[in-house]
Each structure stands twice: as C-alpha cells, then as structure tokens.
Amino acid sequence: MNVIFVAPLIVSGIAAVLAALISILDMIVNNYGIVKIVINKGKKELEVKGGGNLLQLLAGNDIFLPSACGGRGSCGACKCVVKTDIGPLLPTETPYMTKDEIDVNTRLSCQIKVKKDIEIEIPDVLFNVKQLEGVVEKISDITHDIKELYISIGEETIEFEAGMYVQLVVPPYGKIKGETQRAYSMSSPPSDKNHVEILVRLVPGGIATTWVHTELKEGDKVKVIGPFGDFHRMETDATMICIAGGSGMAPFKSIFKDMYERKINNREVWYFFGARTGKDMFFLDELRELEKKWDKFHFVPALSEPEESDNWSGETGLITAVLHKYLKDKISSDTDREGYLCGGPGMIAACKSVLTDNGIPLEKIYFDNFA
Amino acid sequence: MKMTPAFKKAQGNMAPGVITAGGFLGDDKRDIKDIITEDEERMEYFSLDYETVCDKLEYLLEKGGKGLGEFTTVDDTWLVRTLEARGHLPCPFEDGIHRKITCEAVNLKNNRKILFSTISIHLLREHHFHEGKGSEFRLDPESLKKVLEI
Numbered sequence: 001m002n003v004i005f006v007a008p009l010i011v012s013g014i015a016a017v018l019a020a021l022i023s024i025l026d027m028i029v030n031n032y033g034i035v036k037i038v039i040n041k042g043k044k045e046l047e048v049k050g051g052g053n054l055l056q057l058l059a060g061n062d063i064f065l066p067s068a069c070g071g072r073g074s075c076g077a078c079k080c081v082v083k084t085d086i087g088p089l090l091p092t093e094t095p096y097m098t099k100d101e102i103d104v105n106t107r108l109s110c111q112i113k114v115k116k117d118i119e120i121e122i123p124d125v126l127f128n129v130k131q132l133e134g135v136v137e138k139i140s141d142i143t144h145d146i147k148e149l150y151i152s153i154g155e156e157t158i159e160f161e162a163g164m165y166v167q168l169v170v171p172p173y174g175k176i177k178g179e180t181q182r183a184y185s186m187s188s189p190p191s192d193k194n195h196v197e198i199l200v201r202l203v204p205g206g207i208a209t210t211w212v213h214t215e216l217k218e219g220d221k222v223k224v225i226g227p228f229g230d231f232h233r234m235e236t237d238a239t240m241i242c243i244a245g246g247s248g249m250a251p252f253k254s255i256f257k258d259m260y261e262r263k264i265n266n267r268e269v270w271y272f273f274g275a276r277t278g279k280d281m282f283f284l285d286e287l288r289e290l291e292k293k294w295d296k297f298h299f300v301p302a303l304s305e306p307e308e309s310d311n312w313s314g315e316t317g318l319i320t321a322v323l324h325k326y327l328k329d330k331i332s333s334d335t336d337r338e339g340y341l342c343g344g345p346g347m348i349a350a351c352k353s354v355l356t357d358n359g360i361p362l363e364k365i366y367f368d369n370f371a
Numbered sequence: 372m373k374m375t376p377a378f379k380k381a382q383g384n385m386a387p388g389v390i391t392a393g394g395f396l397g398d399d400k401r402d403i404k405d406i407i408t409e410d411e412e413r414m415e416y417f418s419l420d421y422e423t424v425c426d427k428l429e430y431l432l433e434k435g436g437k438g439l440g441e442f443t444t445v446d447d448t449w450l451v452r453t454l455e456a457r458g459h460l461p462c463p464f465e466d467g468i469h470r471k472i473t474c475e476a477v478n479l480k481n482n483r484k485i486l487f488s489t490i491s492i493h494l495l496r497e498h499h500f501h502e503g504k505g506s507e508f509r510l511d512p513e514s515l516k517k518v519l520e521i
Contacts, residue, residue: 069458072391074459074460074461074471092461096459175393175394175397176388176393177392178387178392204473205473205486245439245441276438304441304443305444318437318438343440344440344454347439350439
C-alpha cells in the first residue's frame with residue numbers, strides 16, 4: 001500500500017529536482033548579462049539585457065527598424081550592418097541578402113541574438129522614427145474594399161516627407177495570437193502633423209487588412225510606428241510620371257496635396273491611376289478638381305474592364321497600355337521625365353519596362369513597392 | 372500514414388504565429404496526417420490529380436498577375452486577382468521558401484471562390500496538404516473541382 005503512494009511521490013520529486021536543475025542551468029548558461037549596442041560609431045549607445053533579438057532590443061529603446069512582418073523573419077526589411085563578428089549568416093537570412101549586403105555583413109535584426117557587445121550601423125534617419133499612440137478619428141469607406149483611416153496622434157507630431165510610410169501595429173484578435181505589423185503609405189500631407197491617414201485595401205486572408213475592415217472602429221486606440229521609407233518627390237524640374245492602382249493612391253495623394261499646398265506647381269505632373277471597374281475607382285472628383293486648379297497637373301484614370309453600368313468615357317485598358325500611349329503621343333520628351341510608381345512588384349516591373357522603353361532611364365524611376 | 376517526427380515538427384510550424392500569424396490549420400484539431408489522408412481520398416473521389424490541379428493553380432496565379440494588382444478576367448471563366456507582398460515564407464515542412472504571392476480566383480459561372488498562394492501550391496504538390504478546415508487558404512477538393520472545372 002505504502003509503495004503505491006510512495007513511488008509516484010519519488011518519481012514526482014525526481015522530476016521536480018531535474019526541472020529545477022534545468023532551470024538553474026538555463027539561467028547560468030543563457031545569462032548574457034548586460035550588453036552594449038553601439039550604433040553608428042557611438043552616436044547612440046544602449047545597455048540592454050543580453051539574449052534578445054536585436055530588432056526587439058532596439059525597439060525597447062525607441063529605435064525602430066522597418067519591419068513589415070513584425071519580426072517573423074518573413075519580410076526581410078529589418079536589415080542593418082553589424083560591425084562585430086556575431087557568427088555566420090543564418091539560413092533564415094540568406095534569401096533576403098544581395099552579394100553586396102553580405103560583403104558588408106548586413107544582417108536581419110529580427111534573426112540575430114545579442115549575446116555580447118556589438119556595434120551596428122543603421123541609416124541616421126531611423127533615429128527620427130517614433131512609436132505613436134493614436135485614436136481612430138474617422139474610418140471612411142472609399143470603395144467596396146478600401147477603407148481610409150484617419151488617426152489622431154493628439155499632441156504628438158510626425159515629421160515626414162510626402163511618400164513615406166508608417167507601420168500599423170495590429171494587436172492579437174480572434175485566432176491571431178500575437179501582435180503583428182504592416183506597412184502603409186501615408187495619404188495625409190506632411191502639413192497635418194497631428195494625424196496619420198492611410199488607405200487599407202482588404203486582402204483576403206490578410207491579418208492587418210481583415211482587422212481594419214472587420215474589427216477596428218472609430219474611437220479605438222491604435223499604435224503606428226514611423227515614418228519610414230525613401231519614396232518621395234525629387235527636387236527637380238523634370239516632368240513627373242506617376243502611376244498607381246488601388247491603395248497605391250495613398251502616397252500620391254500626400255505628394256500632390258503637399259505640392260499644391262506649397263505652391264510647387266512649376267513642373268508637369270501626369271498621374272495614371274488604374275482600376276478594373278467603376279466600383280474600384282475612387283477620388284475621381286477630388287483629382288479632377290485639382291486638375292482644374294493646377295494647370296500642369298494631368299489626371300488619367302483608366303478602367304481595365306469597365307462595365308456597362310459604369311458609363312465610363314475615360315481611358316480603357318491596362319494602365320501600362322494607357323501609359324505607353326500617352327508617353328508616345330501626349331507627354332513631351334523634350335524635357336526630363338521621372339517615373340514614380342506605387343504598387344505590387346508585378347505592377348512596378350511592368351511599368352518600369354514601359355517607362356524605360358519610352359526613354360526614361362531606370363535611375364530616374366522611383367518606386368514604393370508595398371502599397 | 373504515421374505522425375513521424377518531421378510531421379510533428381511541421382504541425383508545430385503550422386500553428387498561428389510561427390510562420391504566418393493565422394497559421395495553416397484553421398479550426399482543425401486533427402493531426403496533419405489525418406487531414407492529408409482524408410483530402411487524398413476526397414481528391415480521388417472527385418477524380419482530381421495533384422499535378423493537374425497545381426498546374427491549373429499556377430496558370431491562374433500567373434494570368435492574374437497581368438491585372439497588375441486588380442481583378443482580371445481569365446479565359447472568360449475566372450475572375451482572378453494576384454497580389455504580391457514583400458518577402459518570403461518558409462514551408463512548414465522545412466523544404467524551401469516561397470514568395471508571398473496570393474491569388475483569389477472566382478468561377479464566373481457558379482461564383483465559387485478559392486484563395487491560394489505560392490506556398491499553397493507547393494504544399495499541395497509536394498505534401499498533398501490542403502490546409503486545415505477553417506483556414507482561409509484551405510483548398511477543399513470539392514471547391515477545387517467546382518472552381519477549376521477539371
């Protein structure tokens with residue numbers, strides 16, 4: 001009888017001792033103590049508890065590297081140059097690296113653990129990136145699958161160039177257990193320093209877009225991190241050839257509004273915007289109104305598959321075909337031209353090839369490929 | 372089919388938050404071997420073979436790309452939209468990485484819809500894994516039959 005009770009107690013006791021031993025060993029072996037992160041040759045130095053991943057350790061000290069996946073190692077955005085030897089590139093990093101990046105020891109900050117003092121280099125501009133706590137002031141249905149979020153950041157301010165983006169922090173919801181982040185171009189002009197406006201198109205299966213379209217309400221608190229990105233208007237007199245579709249409208253809305261507000265109206269601007277049918281087209285009235293007020297601004301909307309009910313009298317066909325026609329026949333090649341693109345990689349590639357075929361060199365084509 | 376250590380690892384990788392925030396299993400609590408076995412039987416029931424289905428999915432994904440991010444009509448039969456996001460996703464079976472390209476295909480005759488990605492095609496072709504029930508990217512054999520018309 002005693003054996004029946006004592007045996008399980010002995011086994012449980014041994015298991016508990018082993019568990020405690022493992023725990024103590026873990027604390028000893030994996031205790032890296034306080035380690036130092038030196039950024040940009042000492043412009044900033046952080047003292048952090050070792051063992052965490054670099055992306056999180058930096059974020060914990062208000063230094064935010066771009067990350068479109070929130071640190072899951074699936075976007076390849078959170079790159080930085082590591083000047084200290086921290087071991088070889090991991091298999092999870094190699095797909096995202098070019099040869100030049102490998103040569104200077106570029107690493108994905110979400111994949112590397114900081115176990116000793118390290119020195120890193122990041123673009124100085126990232127020191128200006130902030131995490132902003134905001135409140136959704138307004139949600140507008142722009143089309144059947146695009147919503148516009150107008151987020152107030154209260155007394156906080158955001159300084160950015162038109163064309164840049166923020167990362168929207170998506171909290172856990174439904175089956176989504178962890179926090180994640182997604183990048184969205186700002187559609188508000190830089191003059192509106194207390195707000196962040198973004199366009200969010202519903203992507204089936206998309207974690208952030210589903211959250212925005214089904215969970216988020218006016219008055220809800222949200223977090224955004226930014227500004228990020230180097231997509232912006234070049235300070236030249238060249239004719240701007242701008243091309244977008246869907247939520248790729250966002251950075252251009254910001255750029256045009258900024259140019260109009262600051263009276264930068266001396267250069268020709270052509271804006272090509274593609275949608276499939278009338279129900280996918282938006283901001284037509286606003287952009288046509290802008291066209292009336294700004295004689296060098298030309299808006300060319302096009303529908304690829306217009307329906308009869310659309311009563312569409314504008315351009316039809318894929319935006320690349322319309323662009324090609326205008327570059328051949330309507331847009332002067334006597335002055336310099338620059339291409340500005342916002343859309344997915346497929347759209348960017350197709351537009352780049354139309355632009356280069358029409359004499360615009362690759363180095364004068366600027367793009368933001370995660371609308 | 373047995374739940375080998377590799378299958379157990381893959382099942383762990385399919386949980387929400389490991390590779391994708393939503394995971395690959397939906398509400399399905401079964402072992403992936405059971406999911407695969409049942410779906411293989413249903414593919415046979417609907418007279419579908421994996422190569423033909425995967426070739427058709429690849430065809431739609433490629434044709435959808437011509438819409439440059441917008442829906443486009445393919446062969447007067449499907450309305451297709453292909454979207455690409457930045458980055459790659461590793462296969463939960465740990466045999467490669469795939470670009471994040473998703474495709475939505477609607478059969479215009481019966482309005483049935485499927486949602487799939489480059490990794491879905493790989494999972495189907497190489498592992499006969501259709502994703503768990505309740506997963507947004509599940510490729511149910513009956514839906515494949517009705518949408519793809521094969």
